Amino acid sequence: MLKDSVPRVLDTSSAYKERIKRGWYRFSRSKLSVLGLALALTIVFIALFAPLVAPYPEHAGPFVDFSNACKPPSLTHPFGTDAIGRDILSRVFFAFRGALLMAFVVLLIVVPVGTTVGLIGGYFDGLWFSTVIMRITDVFLAVPPLVLALAIAALLRPTLMNSMIAVCVSWWPWYARLVYGMTVSVKNEPFVKAAELMGMNRFKIMFGEILPNHLGPILTKMTLDVGWVILTGASLSFVGLGEQPPTPALGTMVSDGAKYLPTFWWISVFPALMIVAIILAFNLLGDGVREMLTSGE
Amino acid sequence: MKAVLEVRGLKKYFATSKKGVYVKAVDGIDFEVYKGDVFALVGESGSGKSTTAYTVMGMYEPTAGKIFYRGQDISKIHWKRPMELKKEIQIVFQDPGTSLNPSKTVAQIVGAPIVLHKKPRGEKLKEAVVHFLNMVQLPSEYLYKLPRDIGGGEKQLIAIARALASGPSFVVLDEPTSALDVSIQAKIIRTLLRLKEELELTYLFITHDLSLVRNISNRIAIMYLGKIVEQGPTVDIFAQPAHPYTQMLLSSIPVVTKAEEALKPKKVTSTGEIPSPVNVPPGCSFHTRCPFAWDLCKQVEPVNYQISTGRWVKCHLYSNKEVLVKKETEHER
Amino acid sequence: MNISDIALKIENLRVHYKVYRGILKVLDGISLEVKRGEKIGLVGETGCGKTTTLKTVMNILARNAIVTAGKIHANGDIVLEVKEGRVRKKPPKGVAMVFQDPTAALNPVFTIGEQLELVIKYAANINENTREFAINALQSARLPDPERLLTNFPFQLSGGMRQRVCIAMALAARPSIILADEPTTNLDVTIQDQVLKLIKRLSDEQKLALVLVTHSLGVARETCDRIYVMYAGTIVEVADSNEIFEQPLHPYTRGLLASLPRLTGERMAEGIKGRIPDYLNPPAGCRFAPRCDHAFEKCYTEKPLFYKANDSHLVACFLYEEGFSGKSGEQS
Numbered sequence: 021m022l023k024d025s026v027p028r029v030l031d032t033s034s035a036y037k038e039r040i041k042r043g044w045y046r047f048s049r050s051k052l053s054v055l056g057l058a059l060a061l062t063i064v065f066i067a068l069f070a071p072l073v074a075p076y077p078e079h080a081g082p083f084v085d086f087s088n089a090c091k092p093p094s095l096t097h098p099f100g101t102d103a104i105g106r107d108i109l110s111r112v113f114f115a116f117r118g119a120l121l122m123a124f125v126v127l128l129i130v131v132p133v134g135t136t137v138g139l140i141g142g143y144f145d146g147l148w149f150s151t152v153i154m155r156i157t158d159v160f161l162a163v164p165p166l167v168l169a170l171a172i173a174a175l176l177r178p179t180l181m182n183s184m185i186a187v188c189v190s191w192w193p194w195y196a197r198l199v200y201g202m203t204v205s206v207k208n209e210p211f212v213k214a215a216e217l218m219g220m221n222r223f224k225i226m227f228g229e230i231l232p233n234h235l236g237p238i239l240t241k242m243t244l245d246v247g248w249v250i251l252t253g254a255s256l257s258f259v260g261l262g263e264q265p266p267t268p269a270l271g272t273m274v275s276d277g278a279k280y281l282p283t284f285w286w287i288s289v290f291p292a293l294m295i296v297a298i299i300l301a302f303n304l305l306g307d308g309v310r311e312m313l314t315s316g317e
Numbered sequence: 318m319k320a321v322l323e324v325r326g327l328k329k330y331f332a333t334s335k336k337g338v339y340v341k342a343v344d345g346i347d348f349e350v351y352k353g354d355v356f357a358l359v360g361e362s363g364s365g366k367s368t369t370a371y372t373v374m375g376m377y378e379p380t381a382g383k384i385f386y387r388g389q390d391i392s393k394i395h396w397k398r399p400m401e402l403k404k405e406i407q408i409v410f411q412d413p414g415t416s417l418n419p420s421k422t423v424a425q426i427v428g429a430p431i432v433l434h435k436k437p438r439g440e441k442l443k444e445a446v447v448h449f450l451n452m453v454q455l456p457s458e459y460l461y462k463l464p465r466d467i468g469g470g471e472k473q474l475i476a477i478a479r480a481l482a483s484g485p486s487f488v489v490l491d492e493p494t495s496a497l498d499v500s501i502q503a504k505i506i507r508t509l510l511r512l513k514e515e516l517e518l519t520y521l522f523i524t525h526d527l528s529l530v531r532n533i534s535n536r537i538a539i540m541y542l543g544k545i546v547e548q549g550p551t552v553d554i555f556a557q558p559a560h561p562y563t564q565m566l567l568s569s570i571p572v573v574t575k576a577e578e579a580l581k582p583k584k585v586t587s588t589g590e591i592p593s594p595v596n597v598p599p600g601c602s603f604h605t606r607c608p609f610a611w612d613l614c615k616q617v618e619p620v621n622y623q624i625s626t627g628r629w630v631k632c633h634l635y636s637n638k639e640v641l642v643k644k645e646t647e648h649e650r
Numbered sequence: 651m652n653i654s655d656i657a658l659k660i661e662n663l664r665v666h667y668k669v670y671r672g673i674l675k676v677l678d679g680i681s682l683e684v685k686r687g688e689k690i691g692l693v694g695e696t697g698c699g700k701t702t703t704l705k706t707v708m709n710i711l712a713r714n715a716i717v718t719a720g721k722i723h724a725n726g727d728i729v730l731e732v733k734e735g736r737v738r739k740k741p742p743k744g745v746a747m748v749f750q751d752p753t754a755a756l757n758p759v760f761t762i763g764e765q766l767e768l769v770i771k772y773a774a775n776i777n778e779n780t781r782e783f784a785i786n787a788l789q790s791a792r793l794p795d796p797e798r799l800l801t802n803f804p805f806q807l808s809g810g811m812r813q814r815v816c817i818a819m820a821l822a823a824r825p826s827i828i829l830a831d832e833p834t835t836n837l838d839v840t841i842q843d844q845v846l847k848l849i850k851r852l853s854d855e856q857k858l859a860l861v862l863v864t865h866s867l868g869v870a871r872e873t874c875d876r877i878y879v880m881y882a883g884t885i886v887e888v889a890d891s892n893e894i895f896e897q898p899l900h901p902y903t904r905g906l907l908a909s910l911p912r913l914t915g916e917r918m919a920e921g922i923k924g925r926i927p928d929y930l931n932p933p934a935g936c937r938f939a940p941r942c943d944h945a946f947e948k949c950y951t952e953k954p955l956f957y958k959a960n961d962s963h964l965v966a967c968f969l970y971e972e973g974f975s976g977k978s979g980e981q982s
Contacts, residue, residue, distance in 0.1 A: 034461075035422070035461035209415050210410040210411075210412065210415045210416035211415060211416050211417055211418040211419075213376060213410075214408070214410065214416055214476075214479070215418075215429065216395065216396075217374055217375065217376065217395055217403065217407075217408060218403055218407070218429065218430045218433060218483060219400050219403035219404070219430075219433050219434070220429070220433060229418055229421075232418075232420035232421070233418070233419060233420045235420070361838035361839060361840060361841075362809075362838050468925060469696075498695040498696050498865065499695065499865065499866075499867075499906060499909050499910060500695060500905065500906060500909050500921045500922040501921060502909065502921070503908075503909035503910075503911075503918050503919055503920060503921035504920060504921035506911070506918060507918070507920055507921070525838065525839055526839075526911070527839075527913070528910070528911040528912060528913050529911045531911065531912070531913055531914075531915050532911040532912065532915060532916075532917075532918055533911075552915075555913070555915075565840055566839065566840060567913075568843075569839050569840045569842065569843035570839060570868070570913065571842075571843075571846075571866060571867075571868025571869045571871065571872050572868050572871070572872075572912075572913055573867050573868050573871055573895050573907060573910060573912075574895060574896075574912070574914075576914055577912060577913040577914055580913050580914060581913070586843070587840040587841070587843045587844050588844070590808055590810060590811065590841070591808070591838060591840070591841070593808075
């Protein structure tokens with residue numbers, strides 16, 4: 021990718037190893053970050069290997085067992101069973117898949133788009149098209165992301181794909197604004213001028229010279245966003261716009277169990293706690309990423 | 318002798334938020350730089366020396382006037398200049414802390430111009446970078462360091478290596494040692510002078526440090542509020558400073574020996590504030606601080622009077638001398 | 651020597667900074683003294699600890715700074731003392747400081763008059779006729795039109811005028827000691843000249859003790875009576891102004907002087923080889939030894955004391971151990 025304006029041939033592995041070591045040192049200074057990393061890795065692992073680690077994998081598909089319905093948490097069903105007898109723990113594991121997939125896809129689309137918009141808007145700040153795209157960005161920013169996602173998802177048929185599209189549309193402007201601000205503050209620095217004066221073209225300057233300096237805040241935001249995108253996805257599925265049954269989704273599980281509160285509390289509470297766990301994990305991880313990438317000393 | 322760089326009637330104004338009010342950073346200057354010169358542009362804040370340098374580089378487009386490099390009209394912004402020219406003219410900025418990309422290694426920083434202009438790859442590129450590092454006496458261990466791991470003086474050496482990496486023949490140096498300690502400054506200056514000889518370079522040196530100018534430049538132009546008030550060979554100007562501002566500058570320098578003390582002009586000491594370039598005093602812009610000012614100075618701007626060959630001064634005190642007529646260059650005919 | 655003659659005295663000051671990588675042992679036994687009415691220069695390059703020294707006197711060190719040894723007297727009071735590992739600090743009275751960047755030293759949202767009044771009320775303890783006092787302070791700093799200046803905001807003034815306002819503020823506190831940390835470094839050379847002359851005149855008029863920190867030997871020479879040369883947290887040489895330039899003894903002082911571009915056009919030296927030491931692991935002996943052309947074995951293992959070249963000229967260098975007229979001895 022055109023990330024560097026100079027070929028990477030010159031870098032030796034030892035210089036990189038040194039920097040990775042230093043980065044890890046900075047990251048691991050905080051125990052909480054390491055905890056966040058462990059939690060996040062566990063969640064990813066579970067999502068990837070759900071069919072293998074879930075005790076009752078078939079419960080994530082069409083499965084009914086009324087004799088086992090609404091059983092409280094026990095050794096065989098640590099999270100209890102739901103209204104039609106499905107093991108909640110297994111369903112939660114499978115729900116992780118949809119959640120993480122959404123986070124991955126959304127960020128995969130949103131980050132490049134938002135970053136590009138922000139880079140162009142920032143580098144050409146003052147020129148007409150920069151003003152135009154930043155005003156468009158402002159319009160999208162003015163609407164609360166959840167509301168926008170709800171509106172879009174409601175317009176389209178409720179599927180996982182469409183809820184992802186909805187979240188994408190409402191999420192990209194945040195990256196655009198972030199990168200815009202950073203680009204504007206850096207574009208008049210002598211090192212950018214030096215690159216311009218030596219004859220580098222504008223595309224290479226934006227992506228090769230300016231963007232590498234923004235990686236810290238962007239990666240930090242991405243890490244934190246995993247949790248928030250998943251929460252937004254859960255909010256969408258809570259109101260029925262997202263993964264459709266029988267595929268388990270965290271939001272849907274919470275809303276399904278809501279009518280059984282407070283007697284059969286575990287049907288709603290455990291999926292909700294898992295949402296919290298995901299956000300916590302990625303927030304802690306995100307703090308650690310920020311420590312690692314933004315040089316304080 | 319044909320000049321390498323010729324500046325004619327150069328003006329650069331910046332608009333302000335008030336309509337019709339401009340910052341007259343550079344207000345009509347003429348000078349030539351010949352091959353092998355170290356031409357110093359000297360002045361304090363508001364003098365326009367940095368703006369002049371940046372306009373020569375193409376960071377700004379002139380408001381009026383022309384710049385000629387080896388006879389070619391280059392009075393455009395750098396985006397419109399040919400790639401060949403960008404190889405030829407390079408710049409070293411004042412603060413090495415901000416002139417090097419913090420996310421790039423030394424190899425990438427110095428390699429960038431090489432890749433842009435000569436396009437070697439792989440081992441050849443590495444060799445070329447090491448070649449330029451050695452030119453500024455830095456070992457190849459520096460290849461993969463980041464700017465934050467390097468001290469100020471060495472960062473400036475890397476900035477110099479980068480400037481040389483495209484093979485220029487004209488280098489603009491914008492106060493290259495102002496941000497550095499004295500003990501490092503000496504090393505940088507010596508390196509610059511050595512490189513000039515080895516690579517047959519020509520320098521346009523921007524500074525406010527007159528002691529430095531005395532040691533490295535052969536010709537200087539003193540700027541005040543956007544105009545050149547005195548210009549000529551360094552030795553002559555220091556021996557007999559003509560313009561009252563030059564005398565004021567010289568008398569203000571803190572020096573360390575009695576010998577130097579004796580060289581400082583005694584008659585003119587520093588008074589007054591430097592006016593803002595938004596509000597330039599009428600007539601001779603220096604009259605508000607000049608001990609010799611009289612009525613004419615407040616009303617009429619002096620022209621350039623020639624004191625000797627290659628030496629002229631913009632001051633009514635010398636109105637009995639020959640007026641320097643603006644040379645019509647071949648290009649304008 | 652009459653004790654009351656000495657306005658400021660620093661004895662054997664050691665200051666460390668705690669950072670992530672360890673402990674930076676910056677100041678390694680700084681001693682200096684200033685008499686009333688005397689102007690001394692503290693000259694050194696970036697990172698040598700001169701600002702740290704001033705900040706210790708004013709008690710405005712950063713949170714991660716640890717004073718591990720030393721004693722400071724200011725105007726007869728002990729303002730800092732380290733005894734048996736405990737640090738006793740007292741805010742100094744009658745000491746004012748002028749900083750390097752006048753734009754940062756002045757609050758941009760208050761007028762000059764408001765800021766001056768704060769100083770007059772709290773530092774000089776004057777509650778009546780504060781406006782007159784303020785105008786007097788501005789006049790003594792040779793600022794034109796003081797009445798209008800009181801209503802101005804800092805952004806309306808030029809750099810040189812801001813610094814003069816800072817000087818006026820420092821004097822409005824009615825100090826007997828002024829600490830000036832590179833007060834003219836950010837100013838143009840013609841303005842620098844005026845401001846330095848102003849500082850000098852005011853110190854003379856009011857018999858103030860002045861400590862001028864600068865990296866410019868020329869500035870120190872023109873303004874100060876005595877000069878302390880500092881390197882990497884240690885004082886390496888101290889002498890009267892004239893003498894230190896005519897007879898520099900310490901290799902560092904000599905190297906510095908040789909590196910200066912001269913108005914006479916003599917060849918500049920190559921500079922001083924090497925870099926300032928890493929304060930995490932400073933040299934065990936003389937801190938300049940790794941860069942010194944004349945260093946021998948003793949220099950790397952033992953710290954030099956101050957040796958007298960004559961009554962007022964002291965050098966911390968083993969080259970002068972048996973030298974000149976004196977024998978080894980501590981700084982008086």
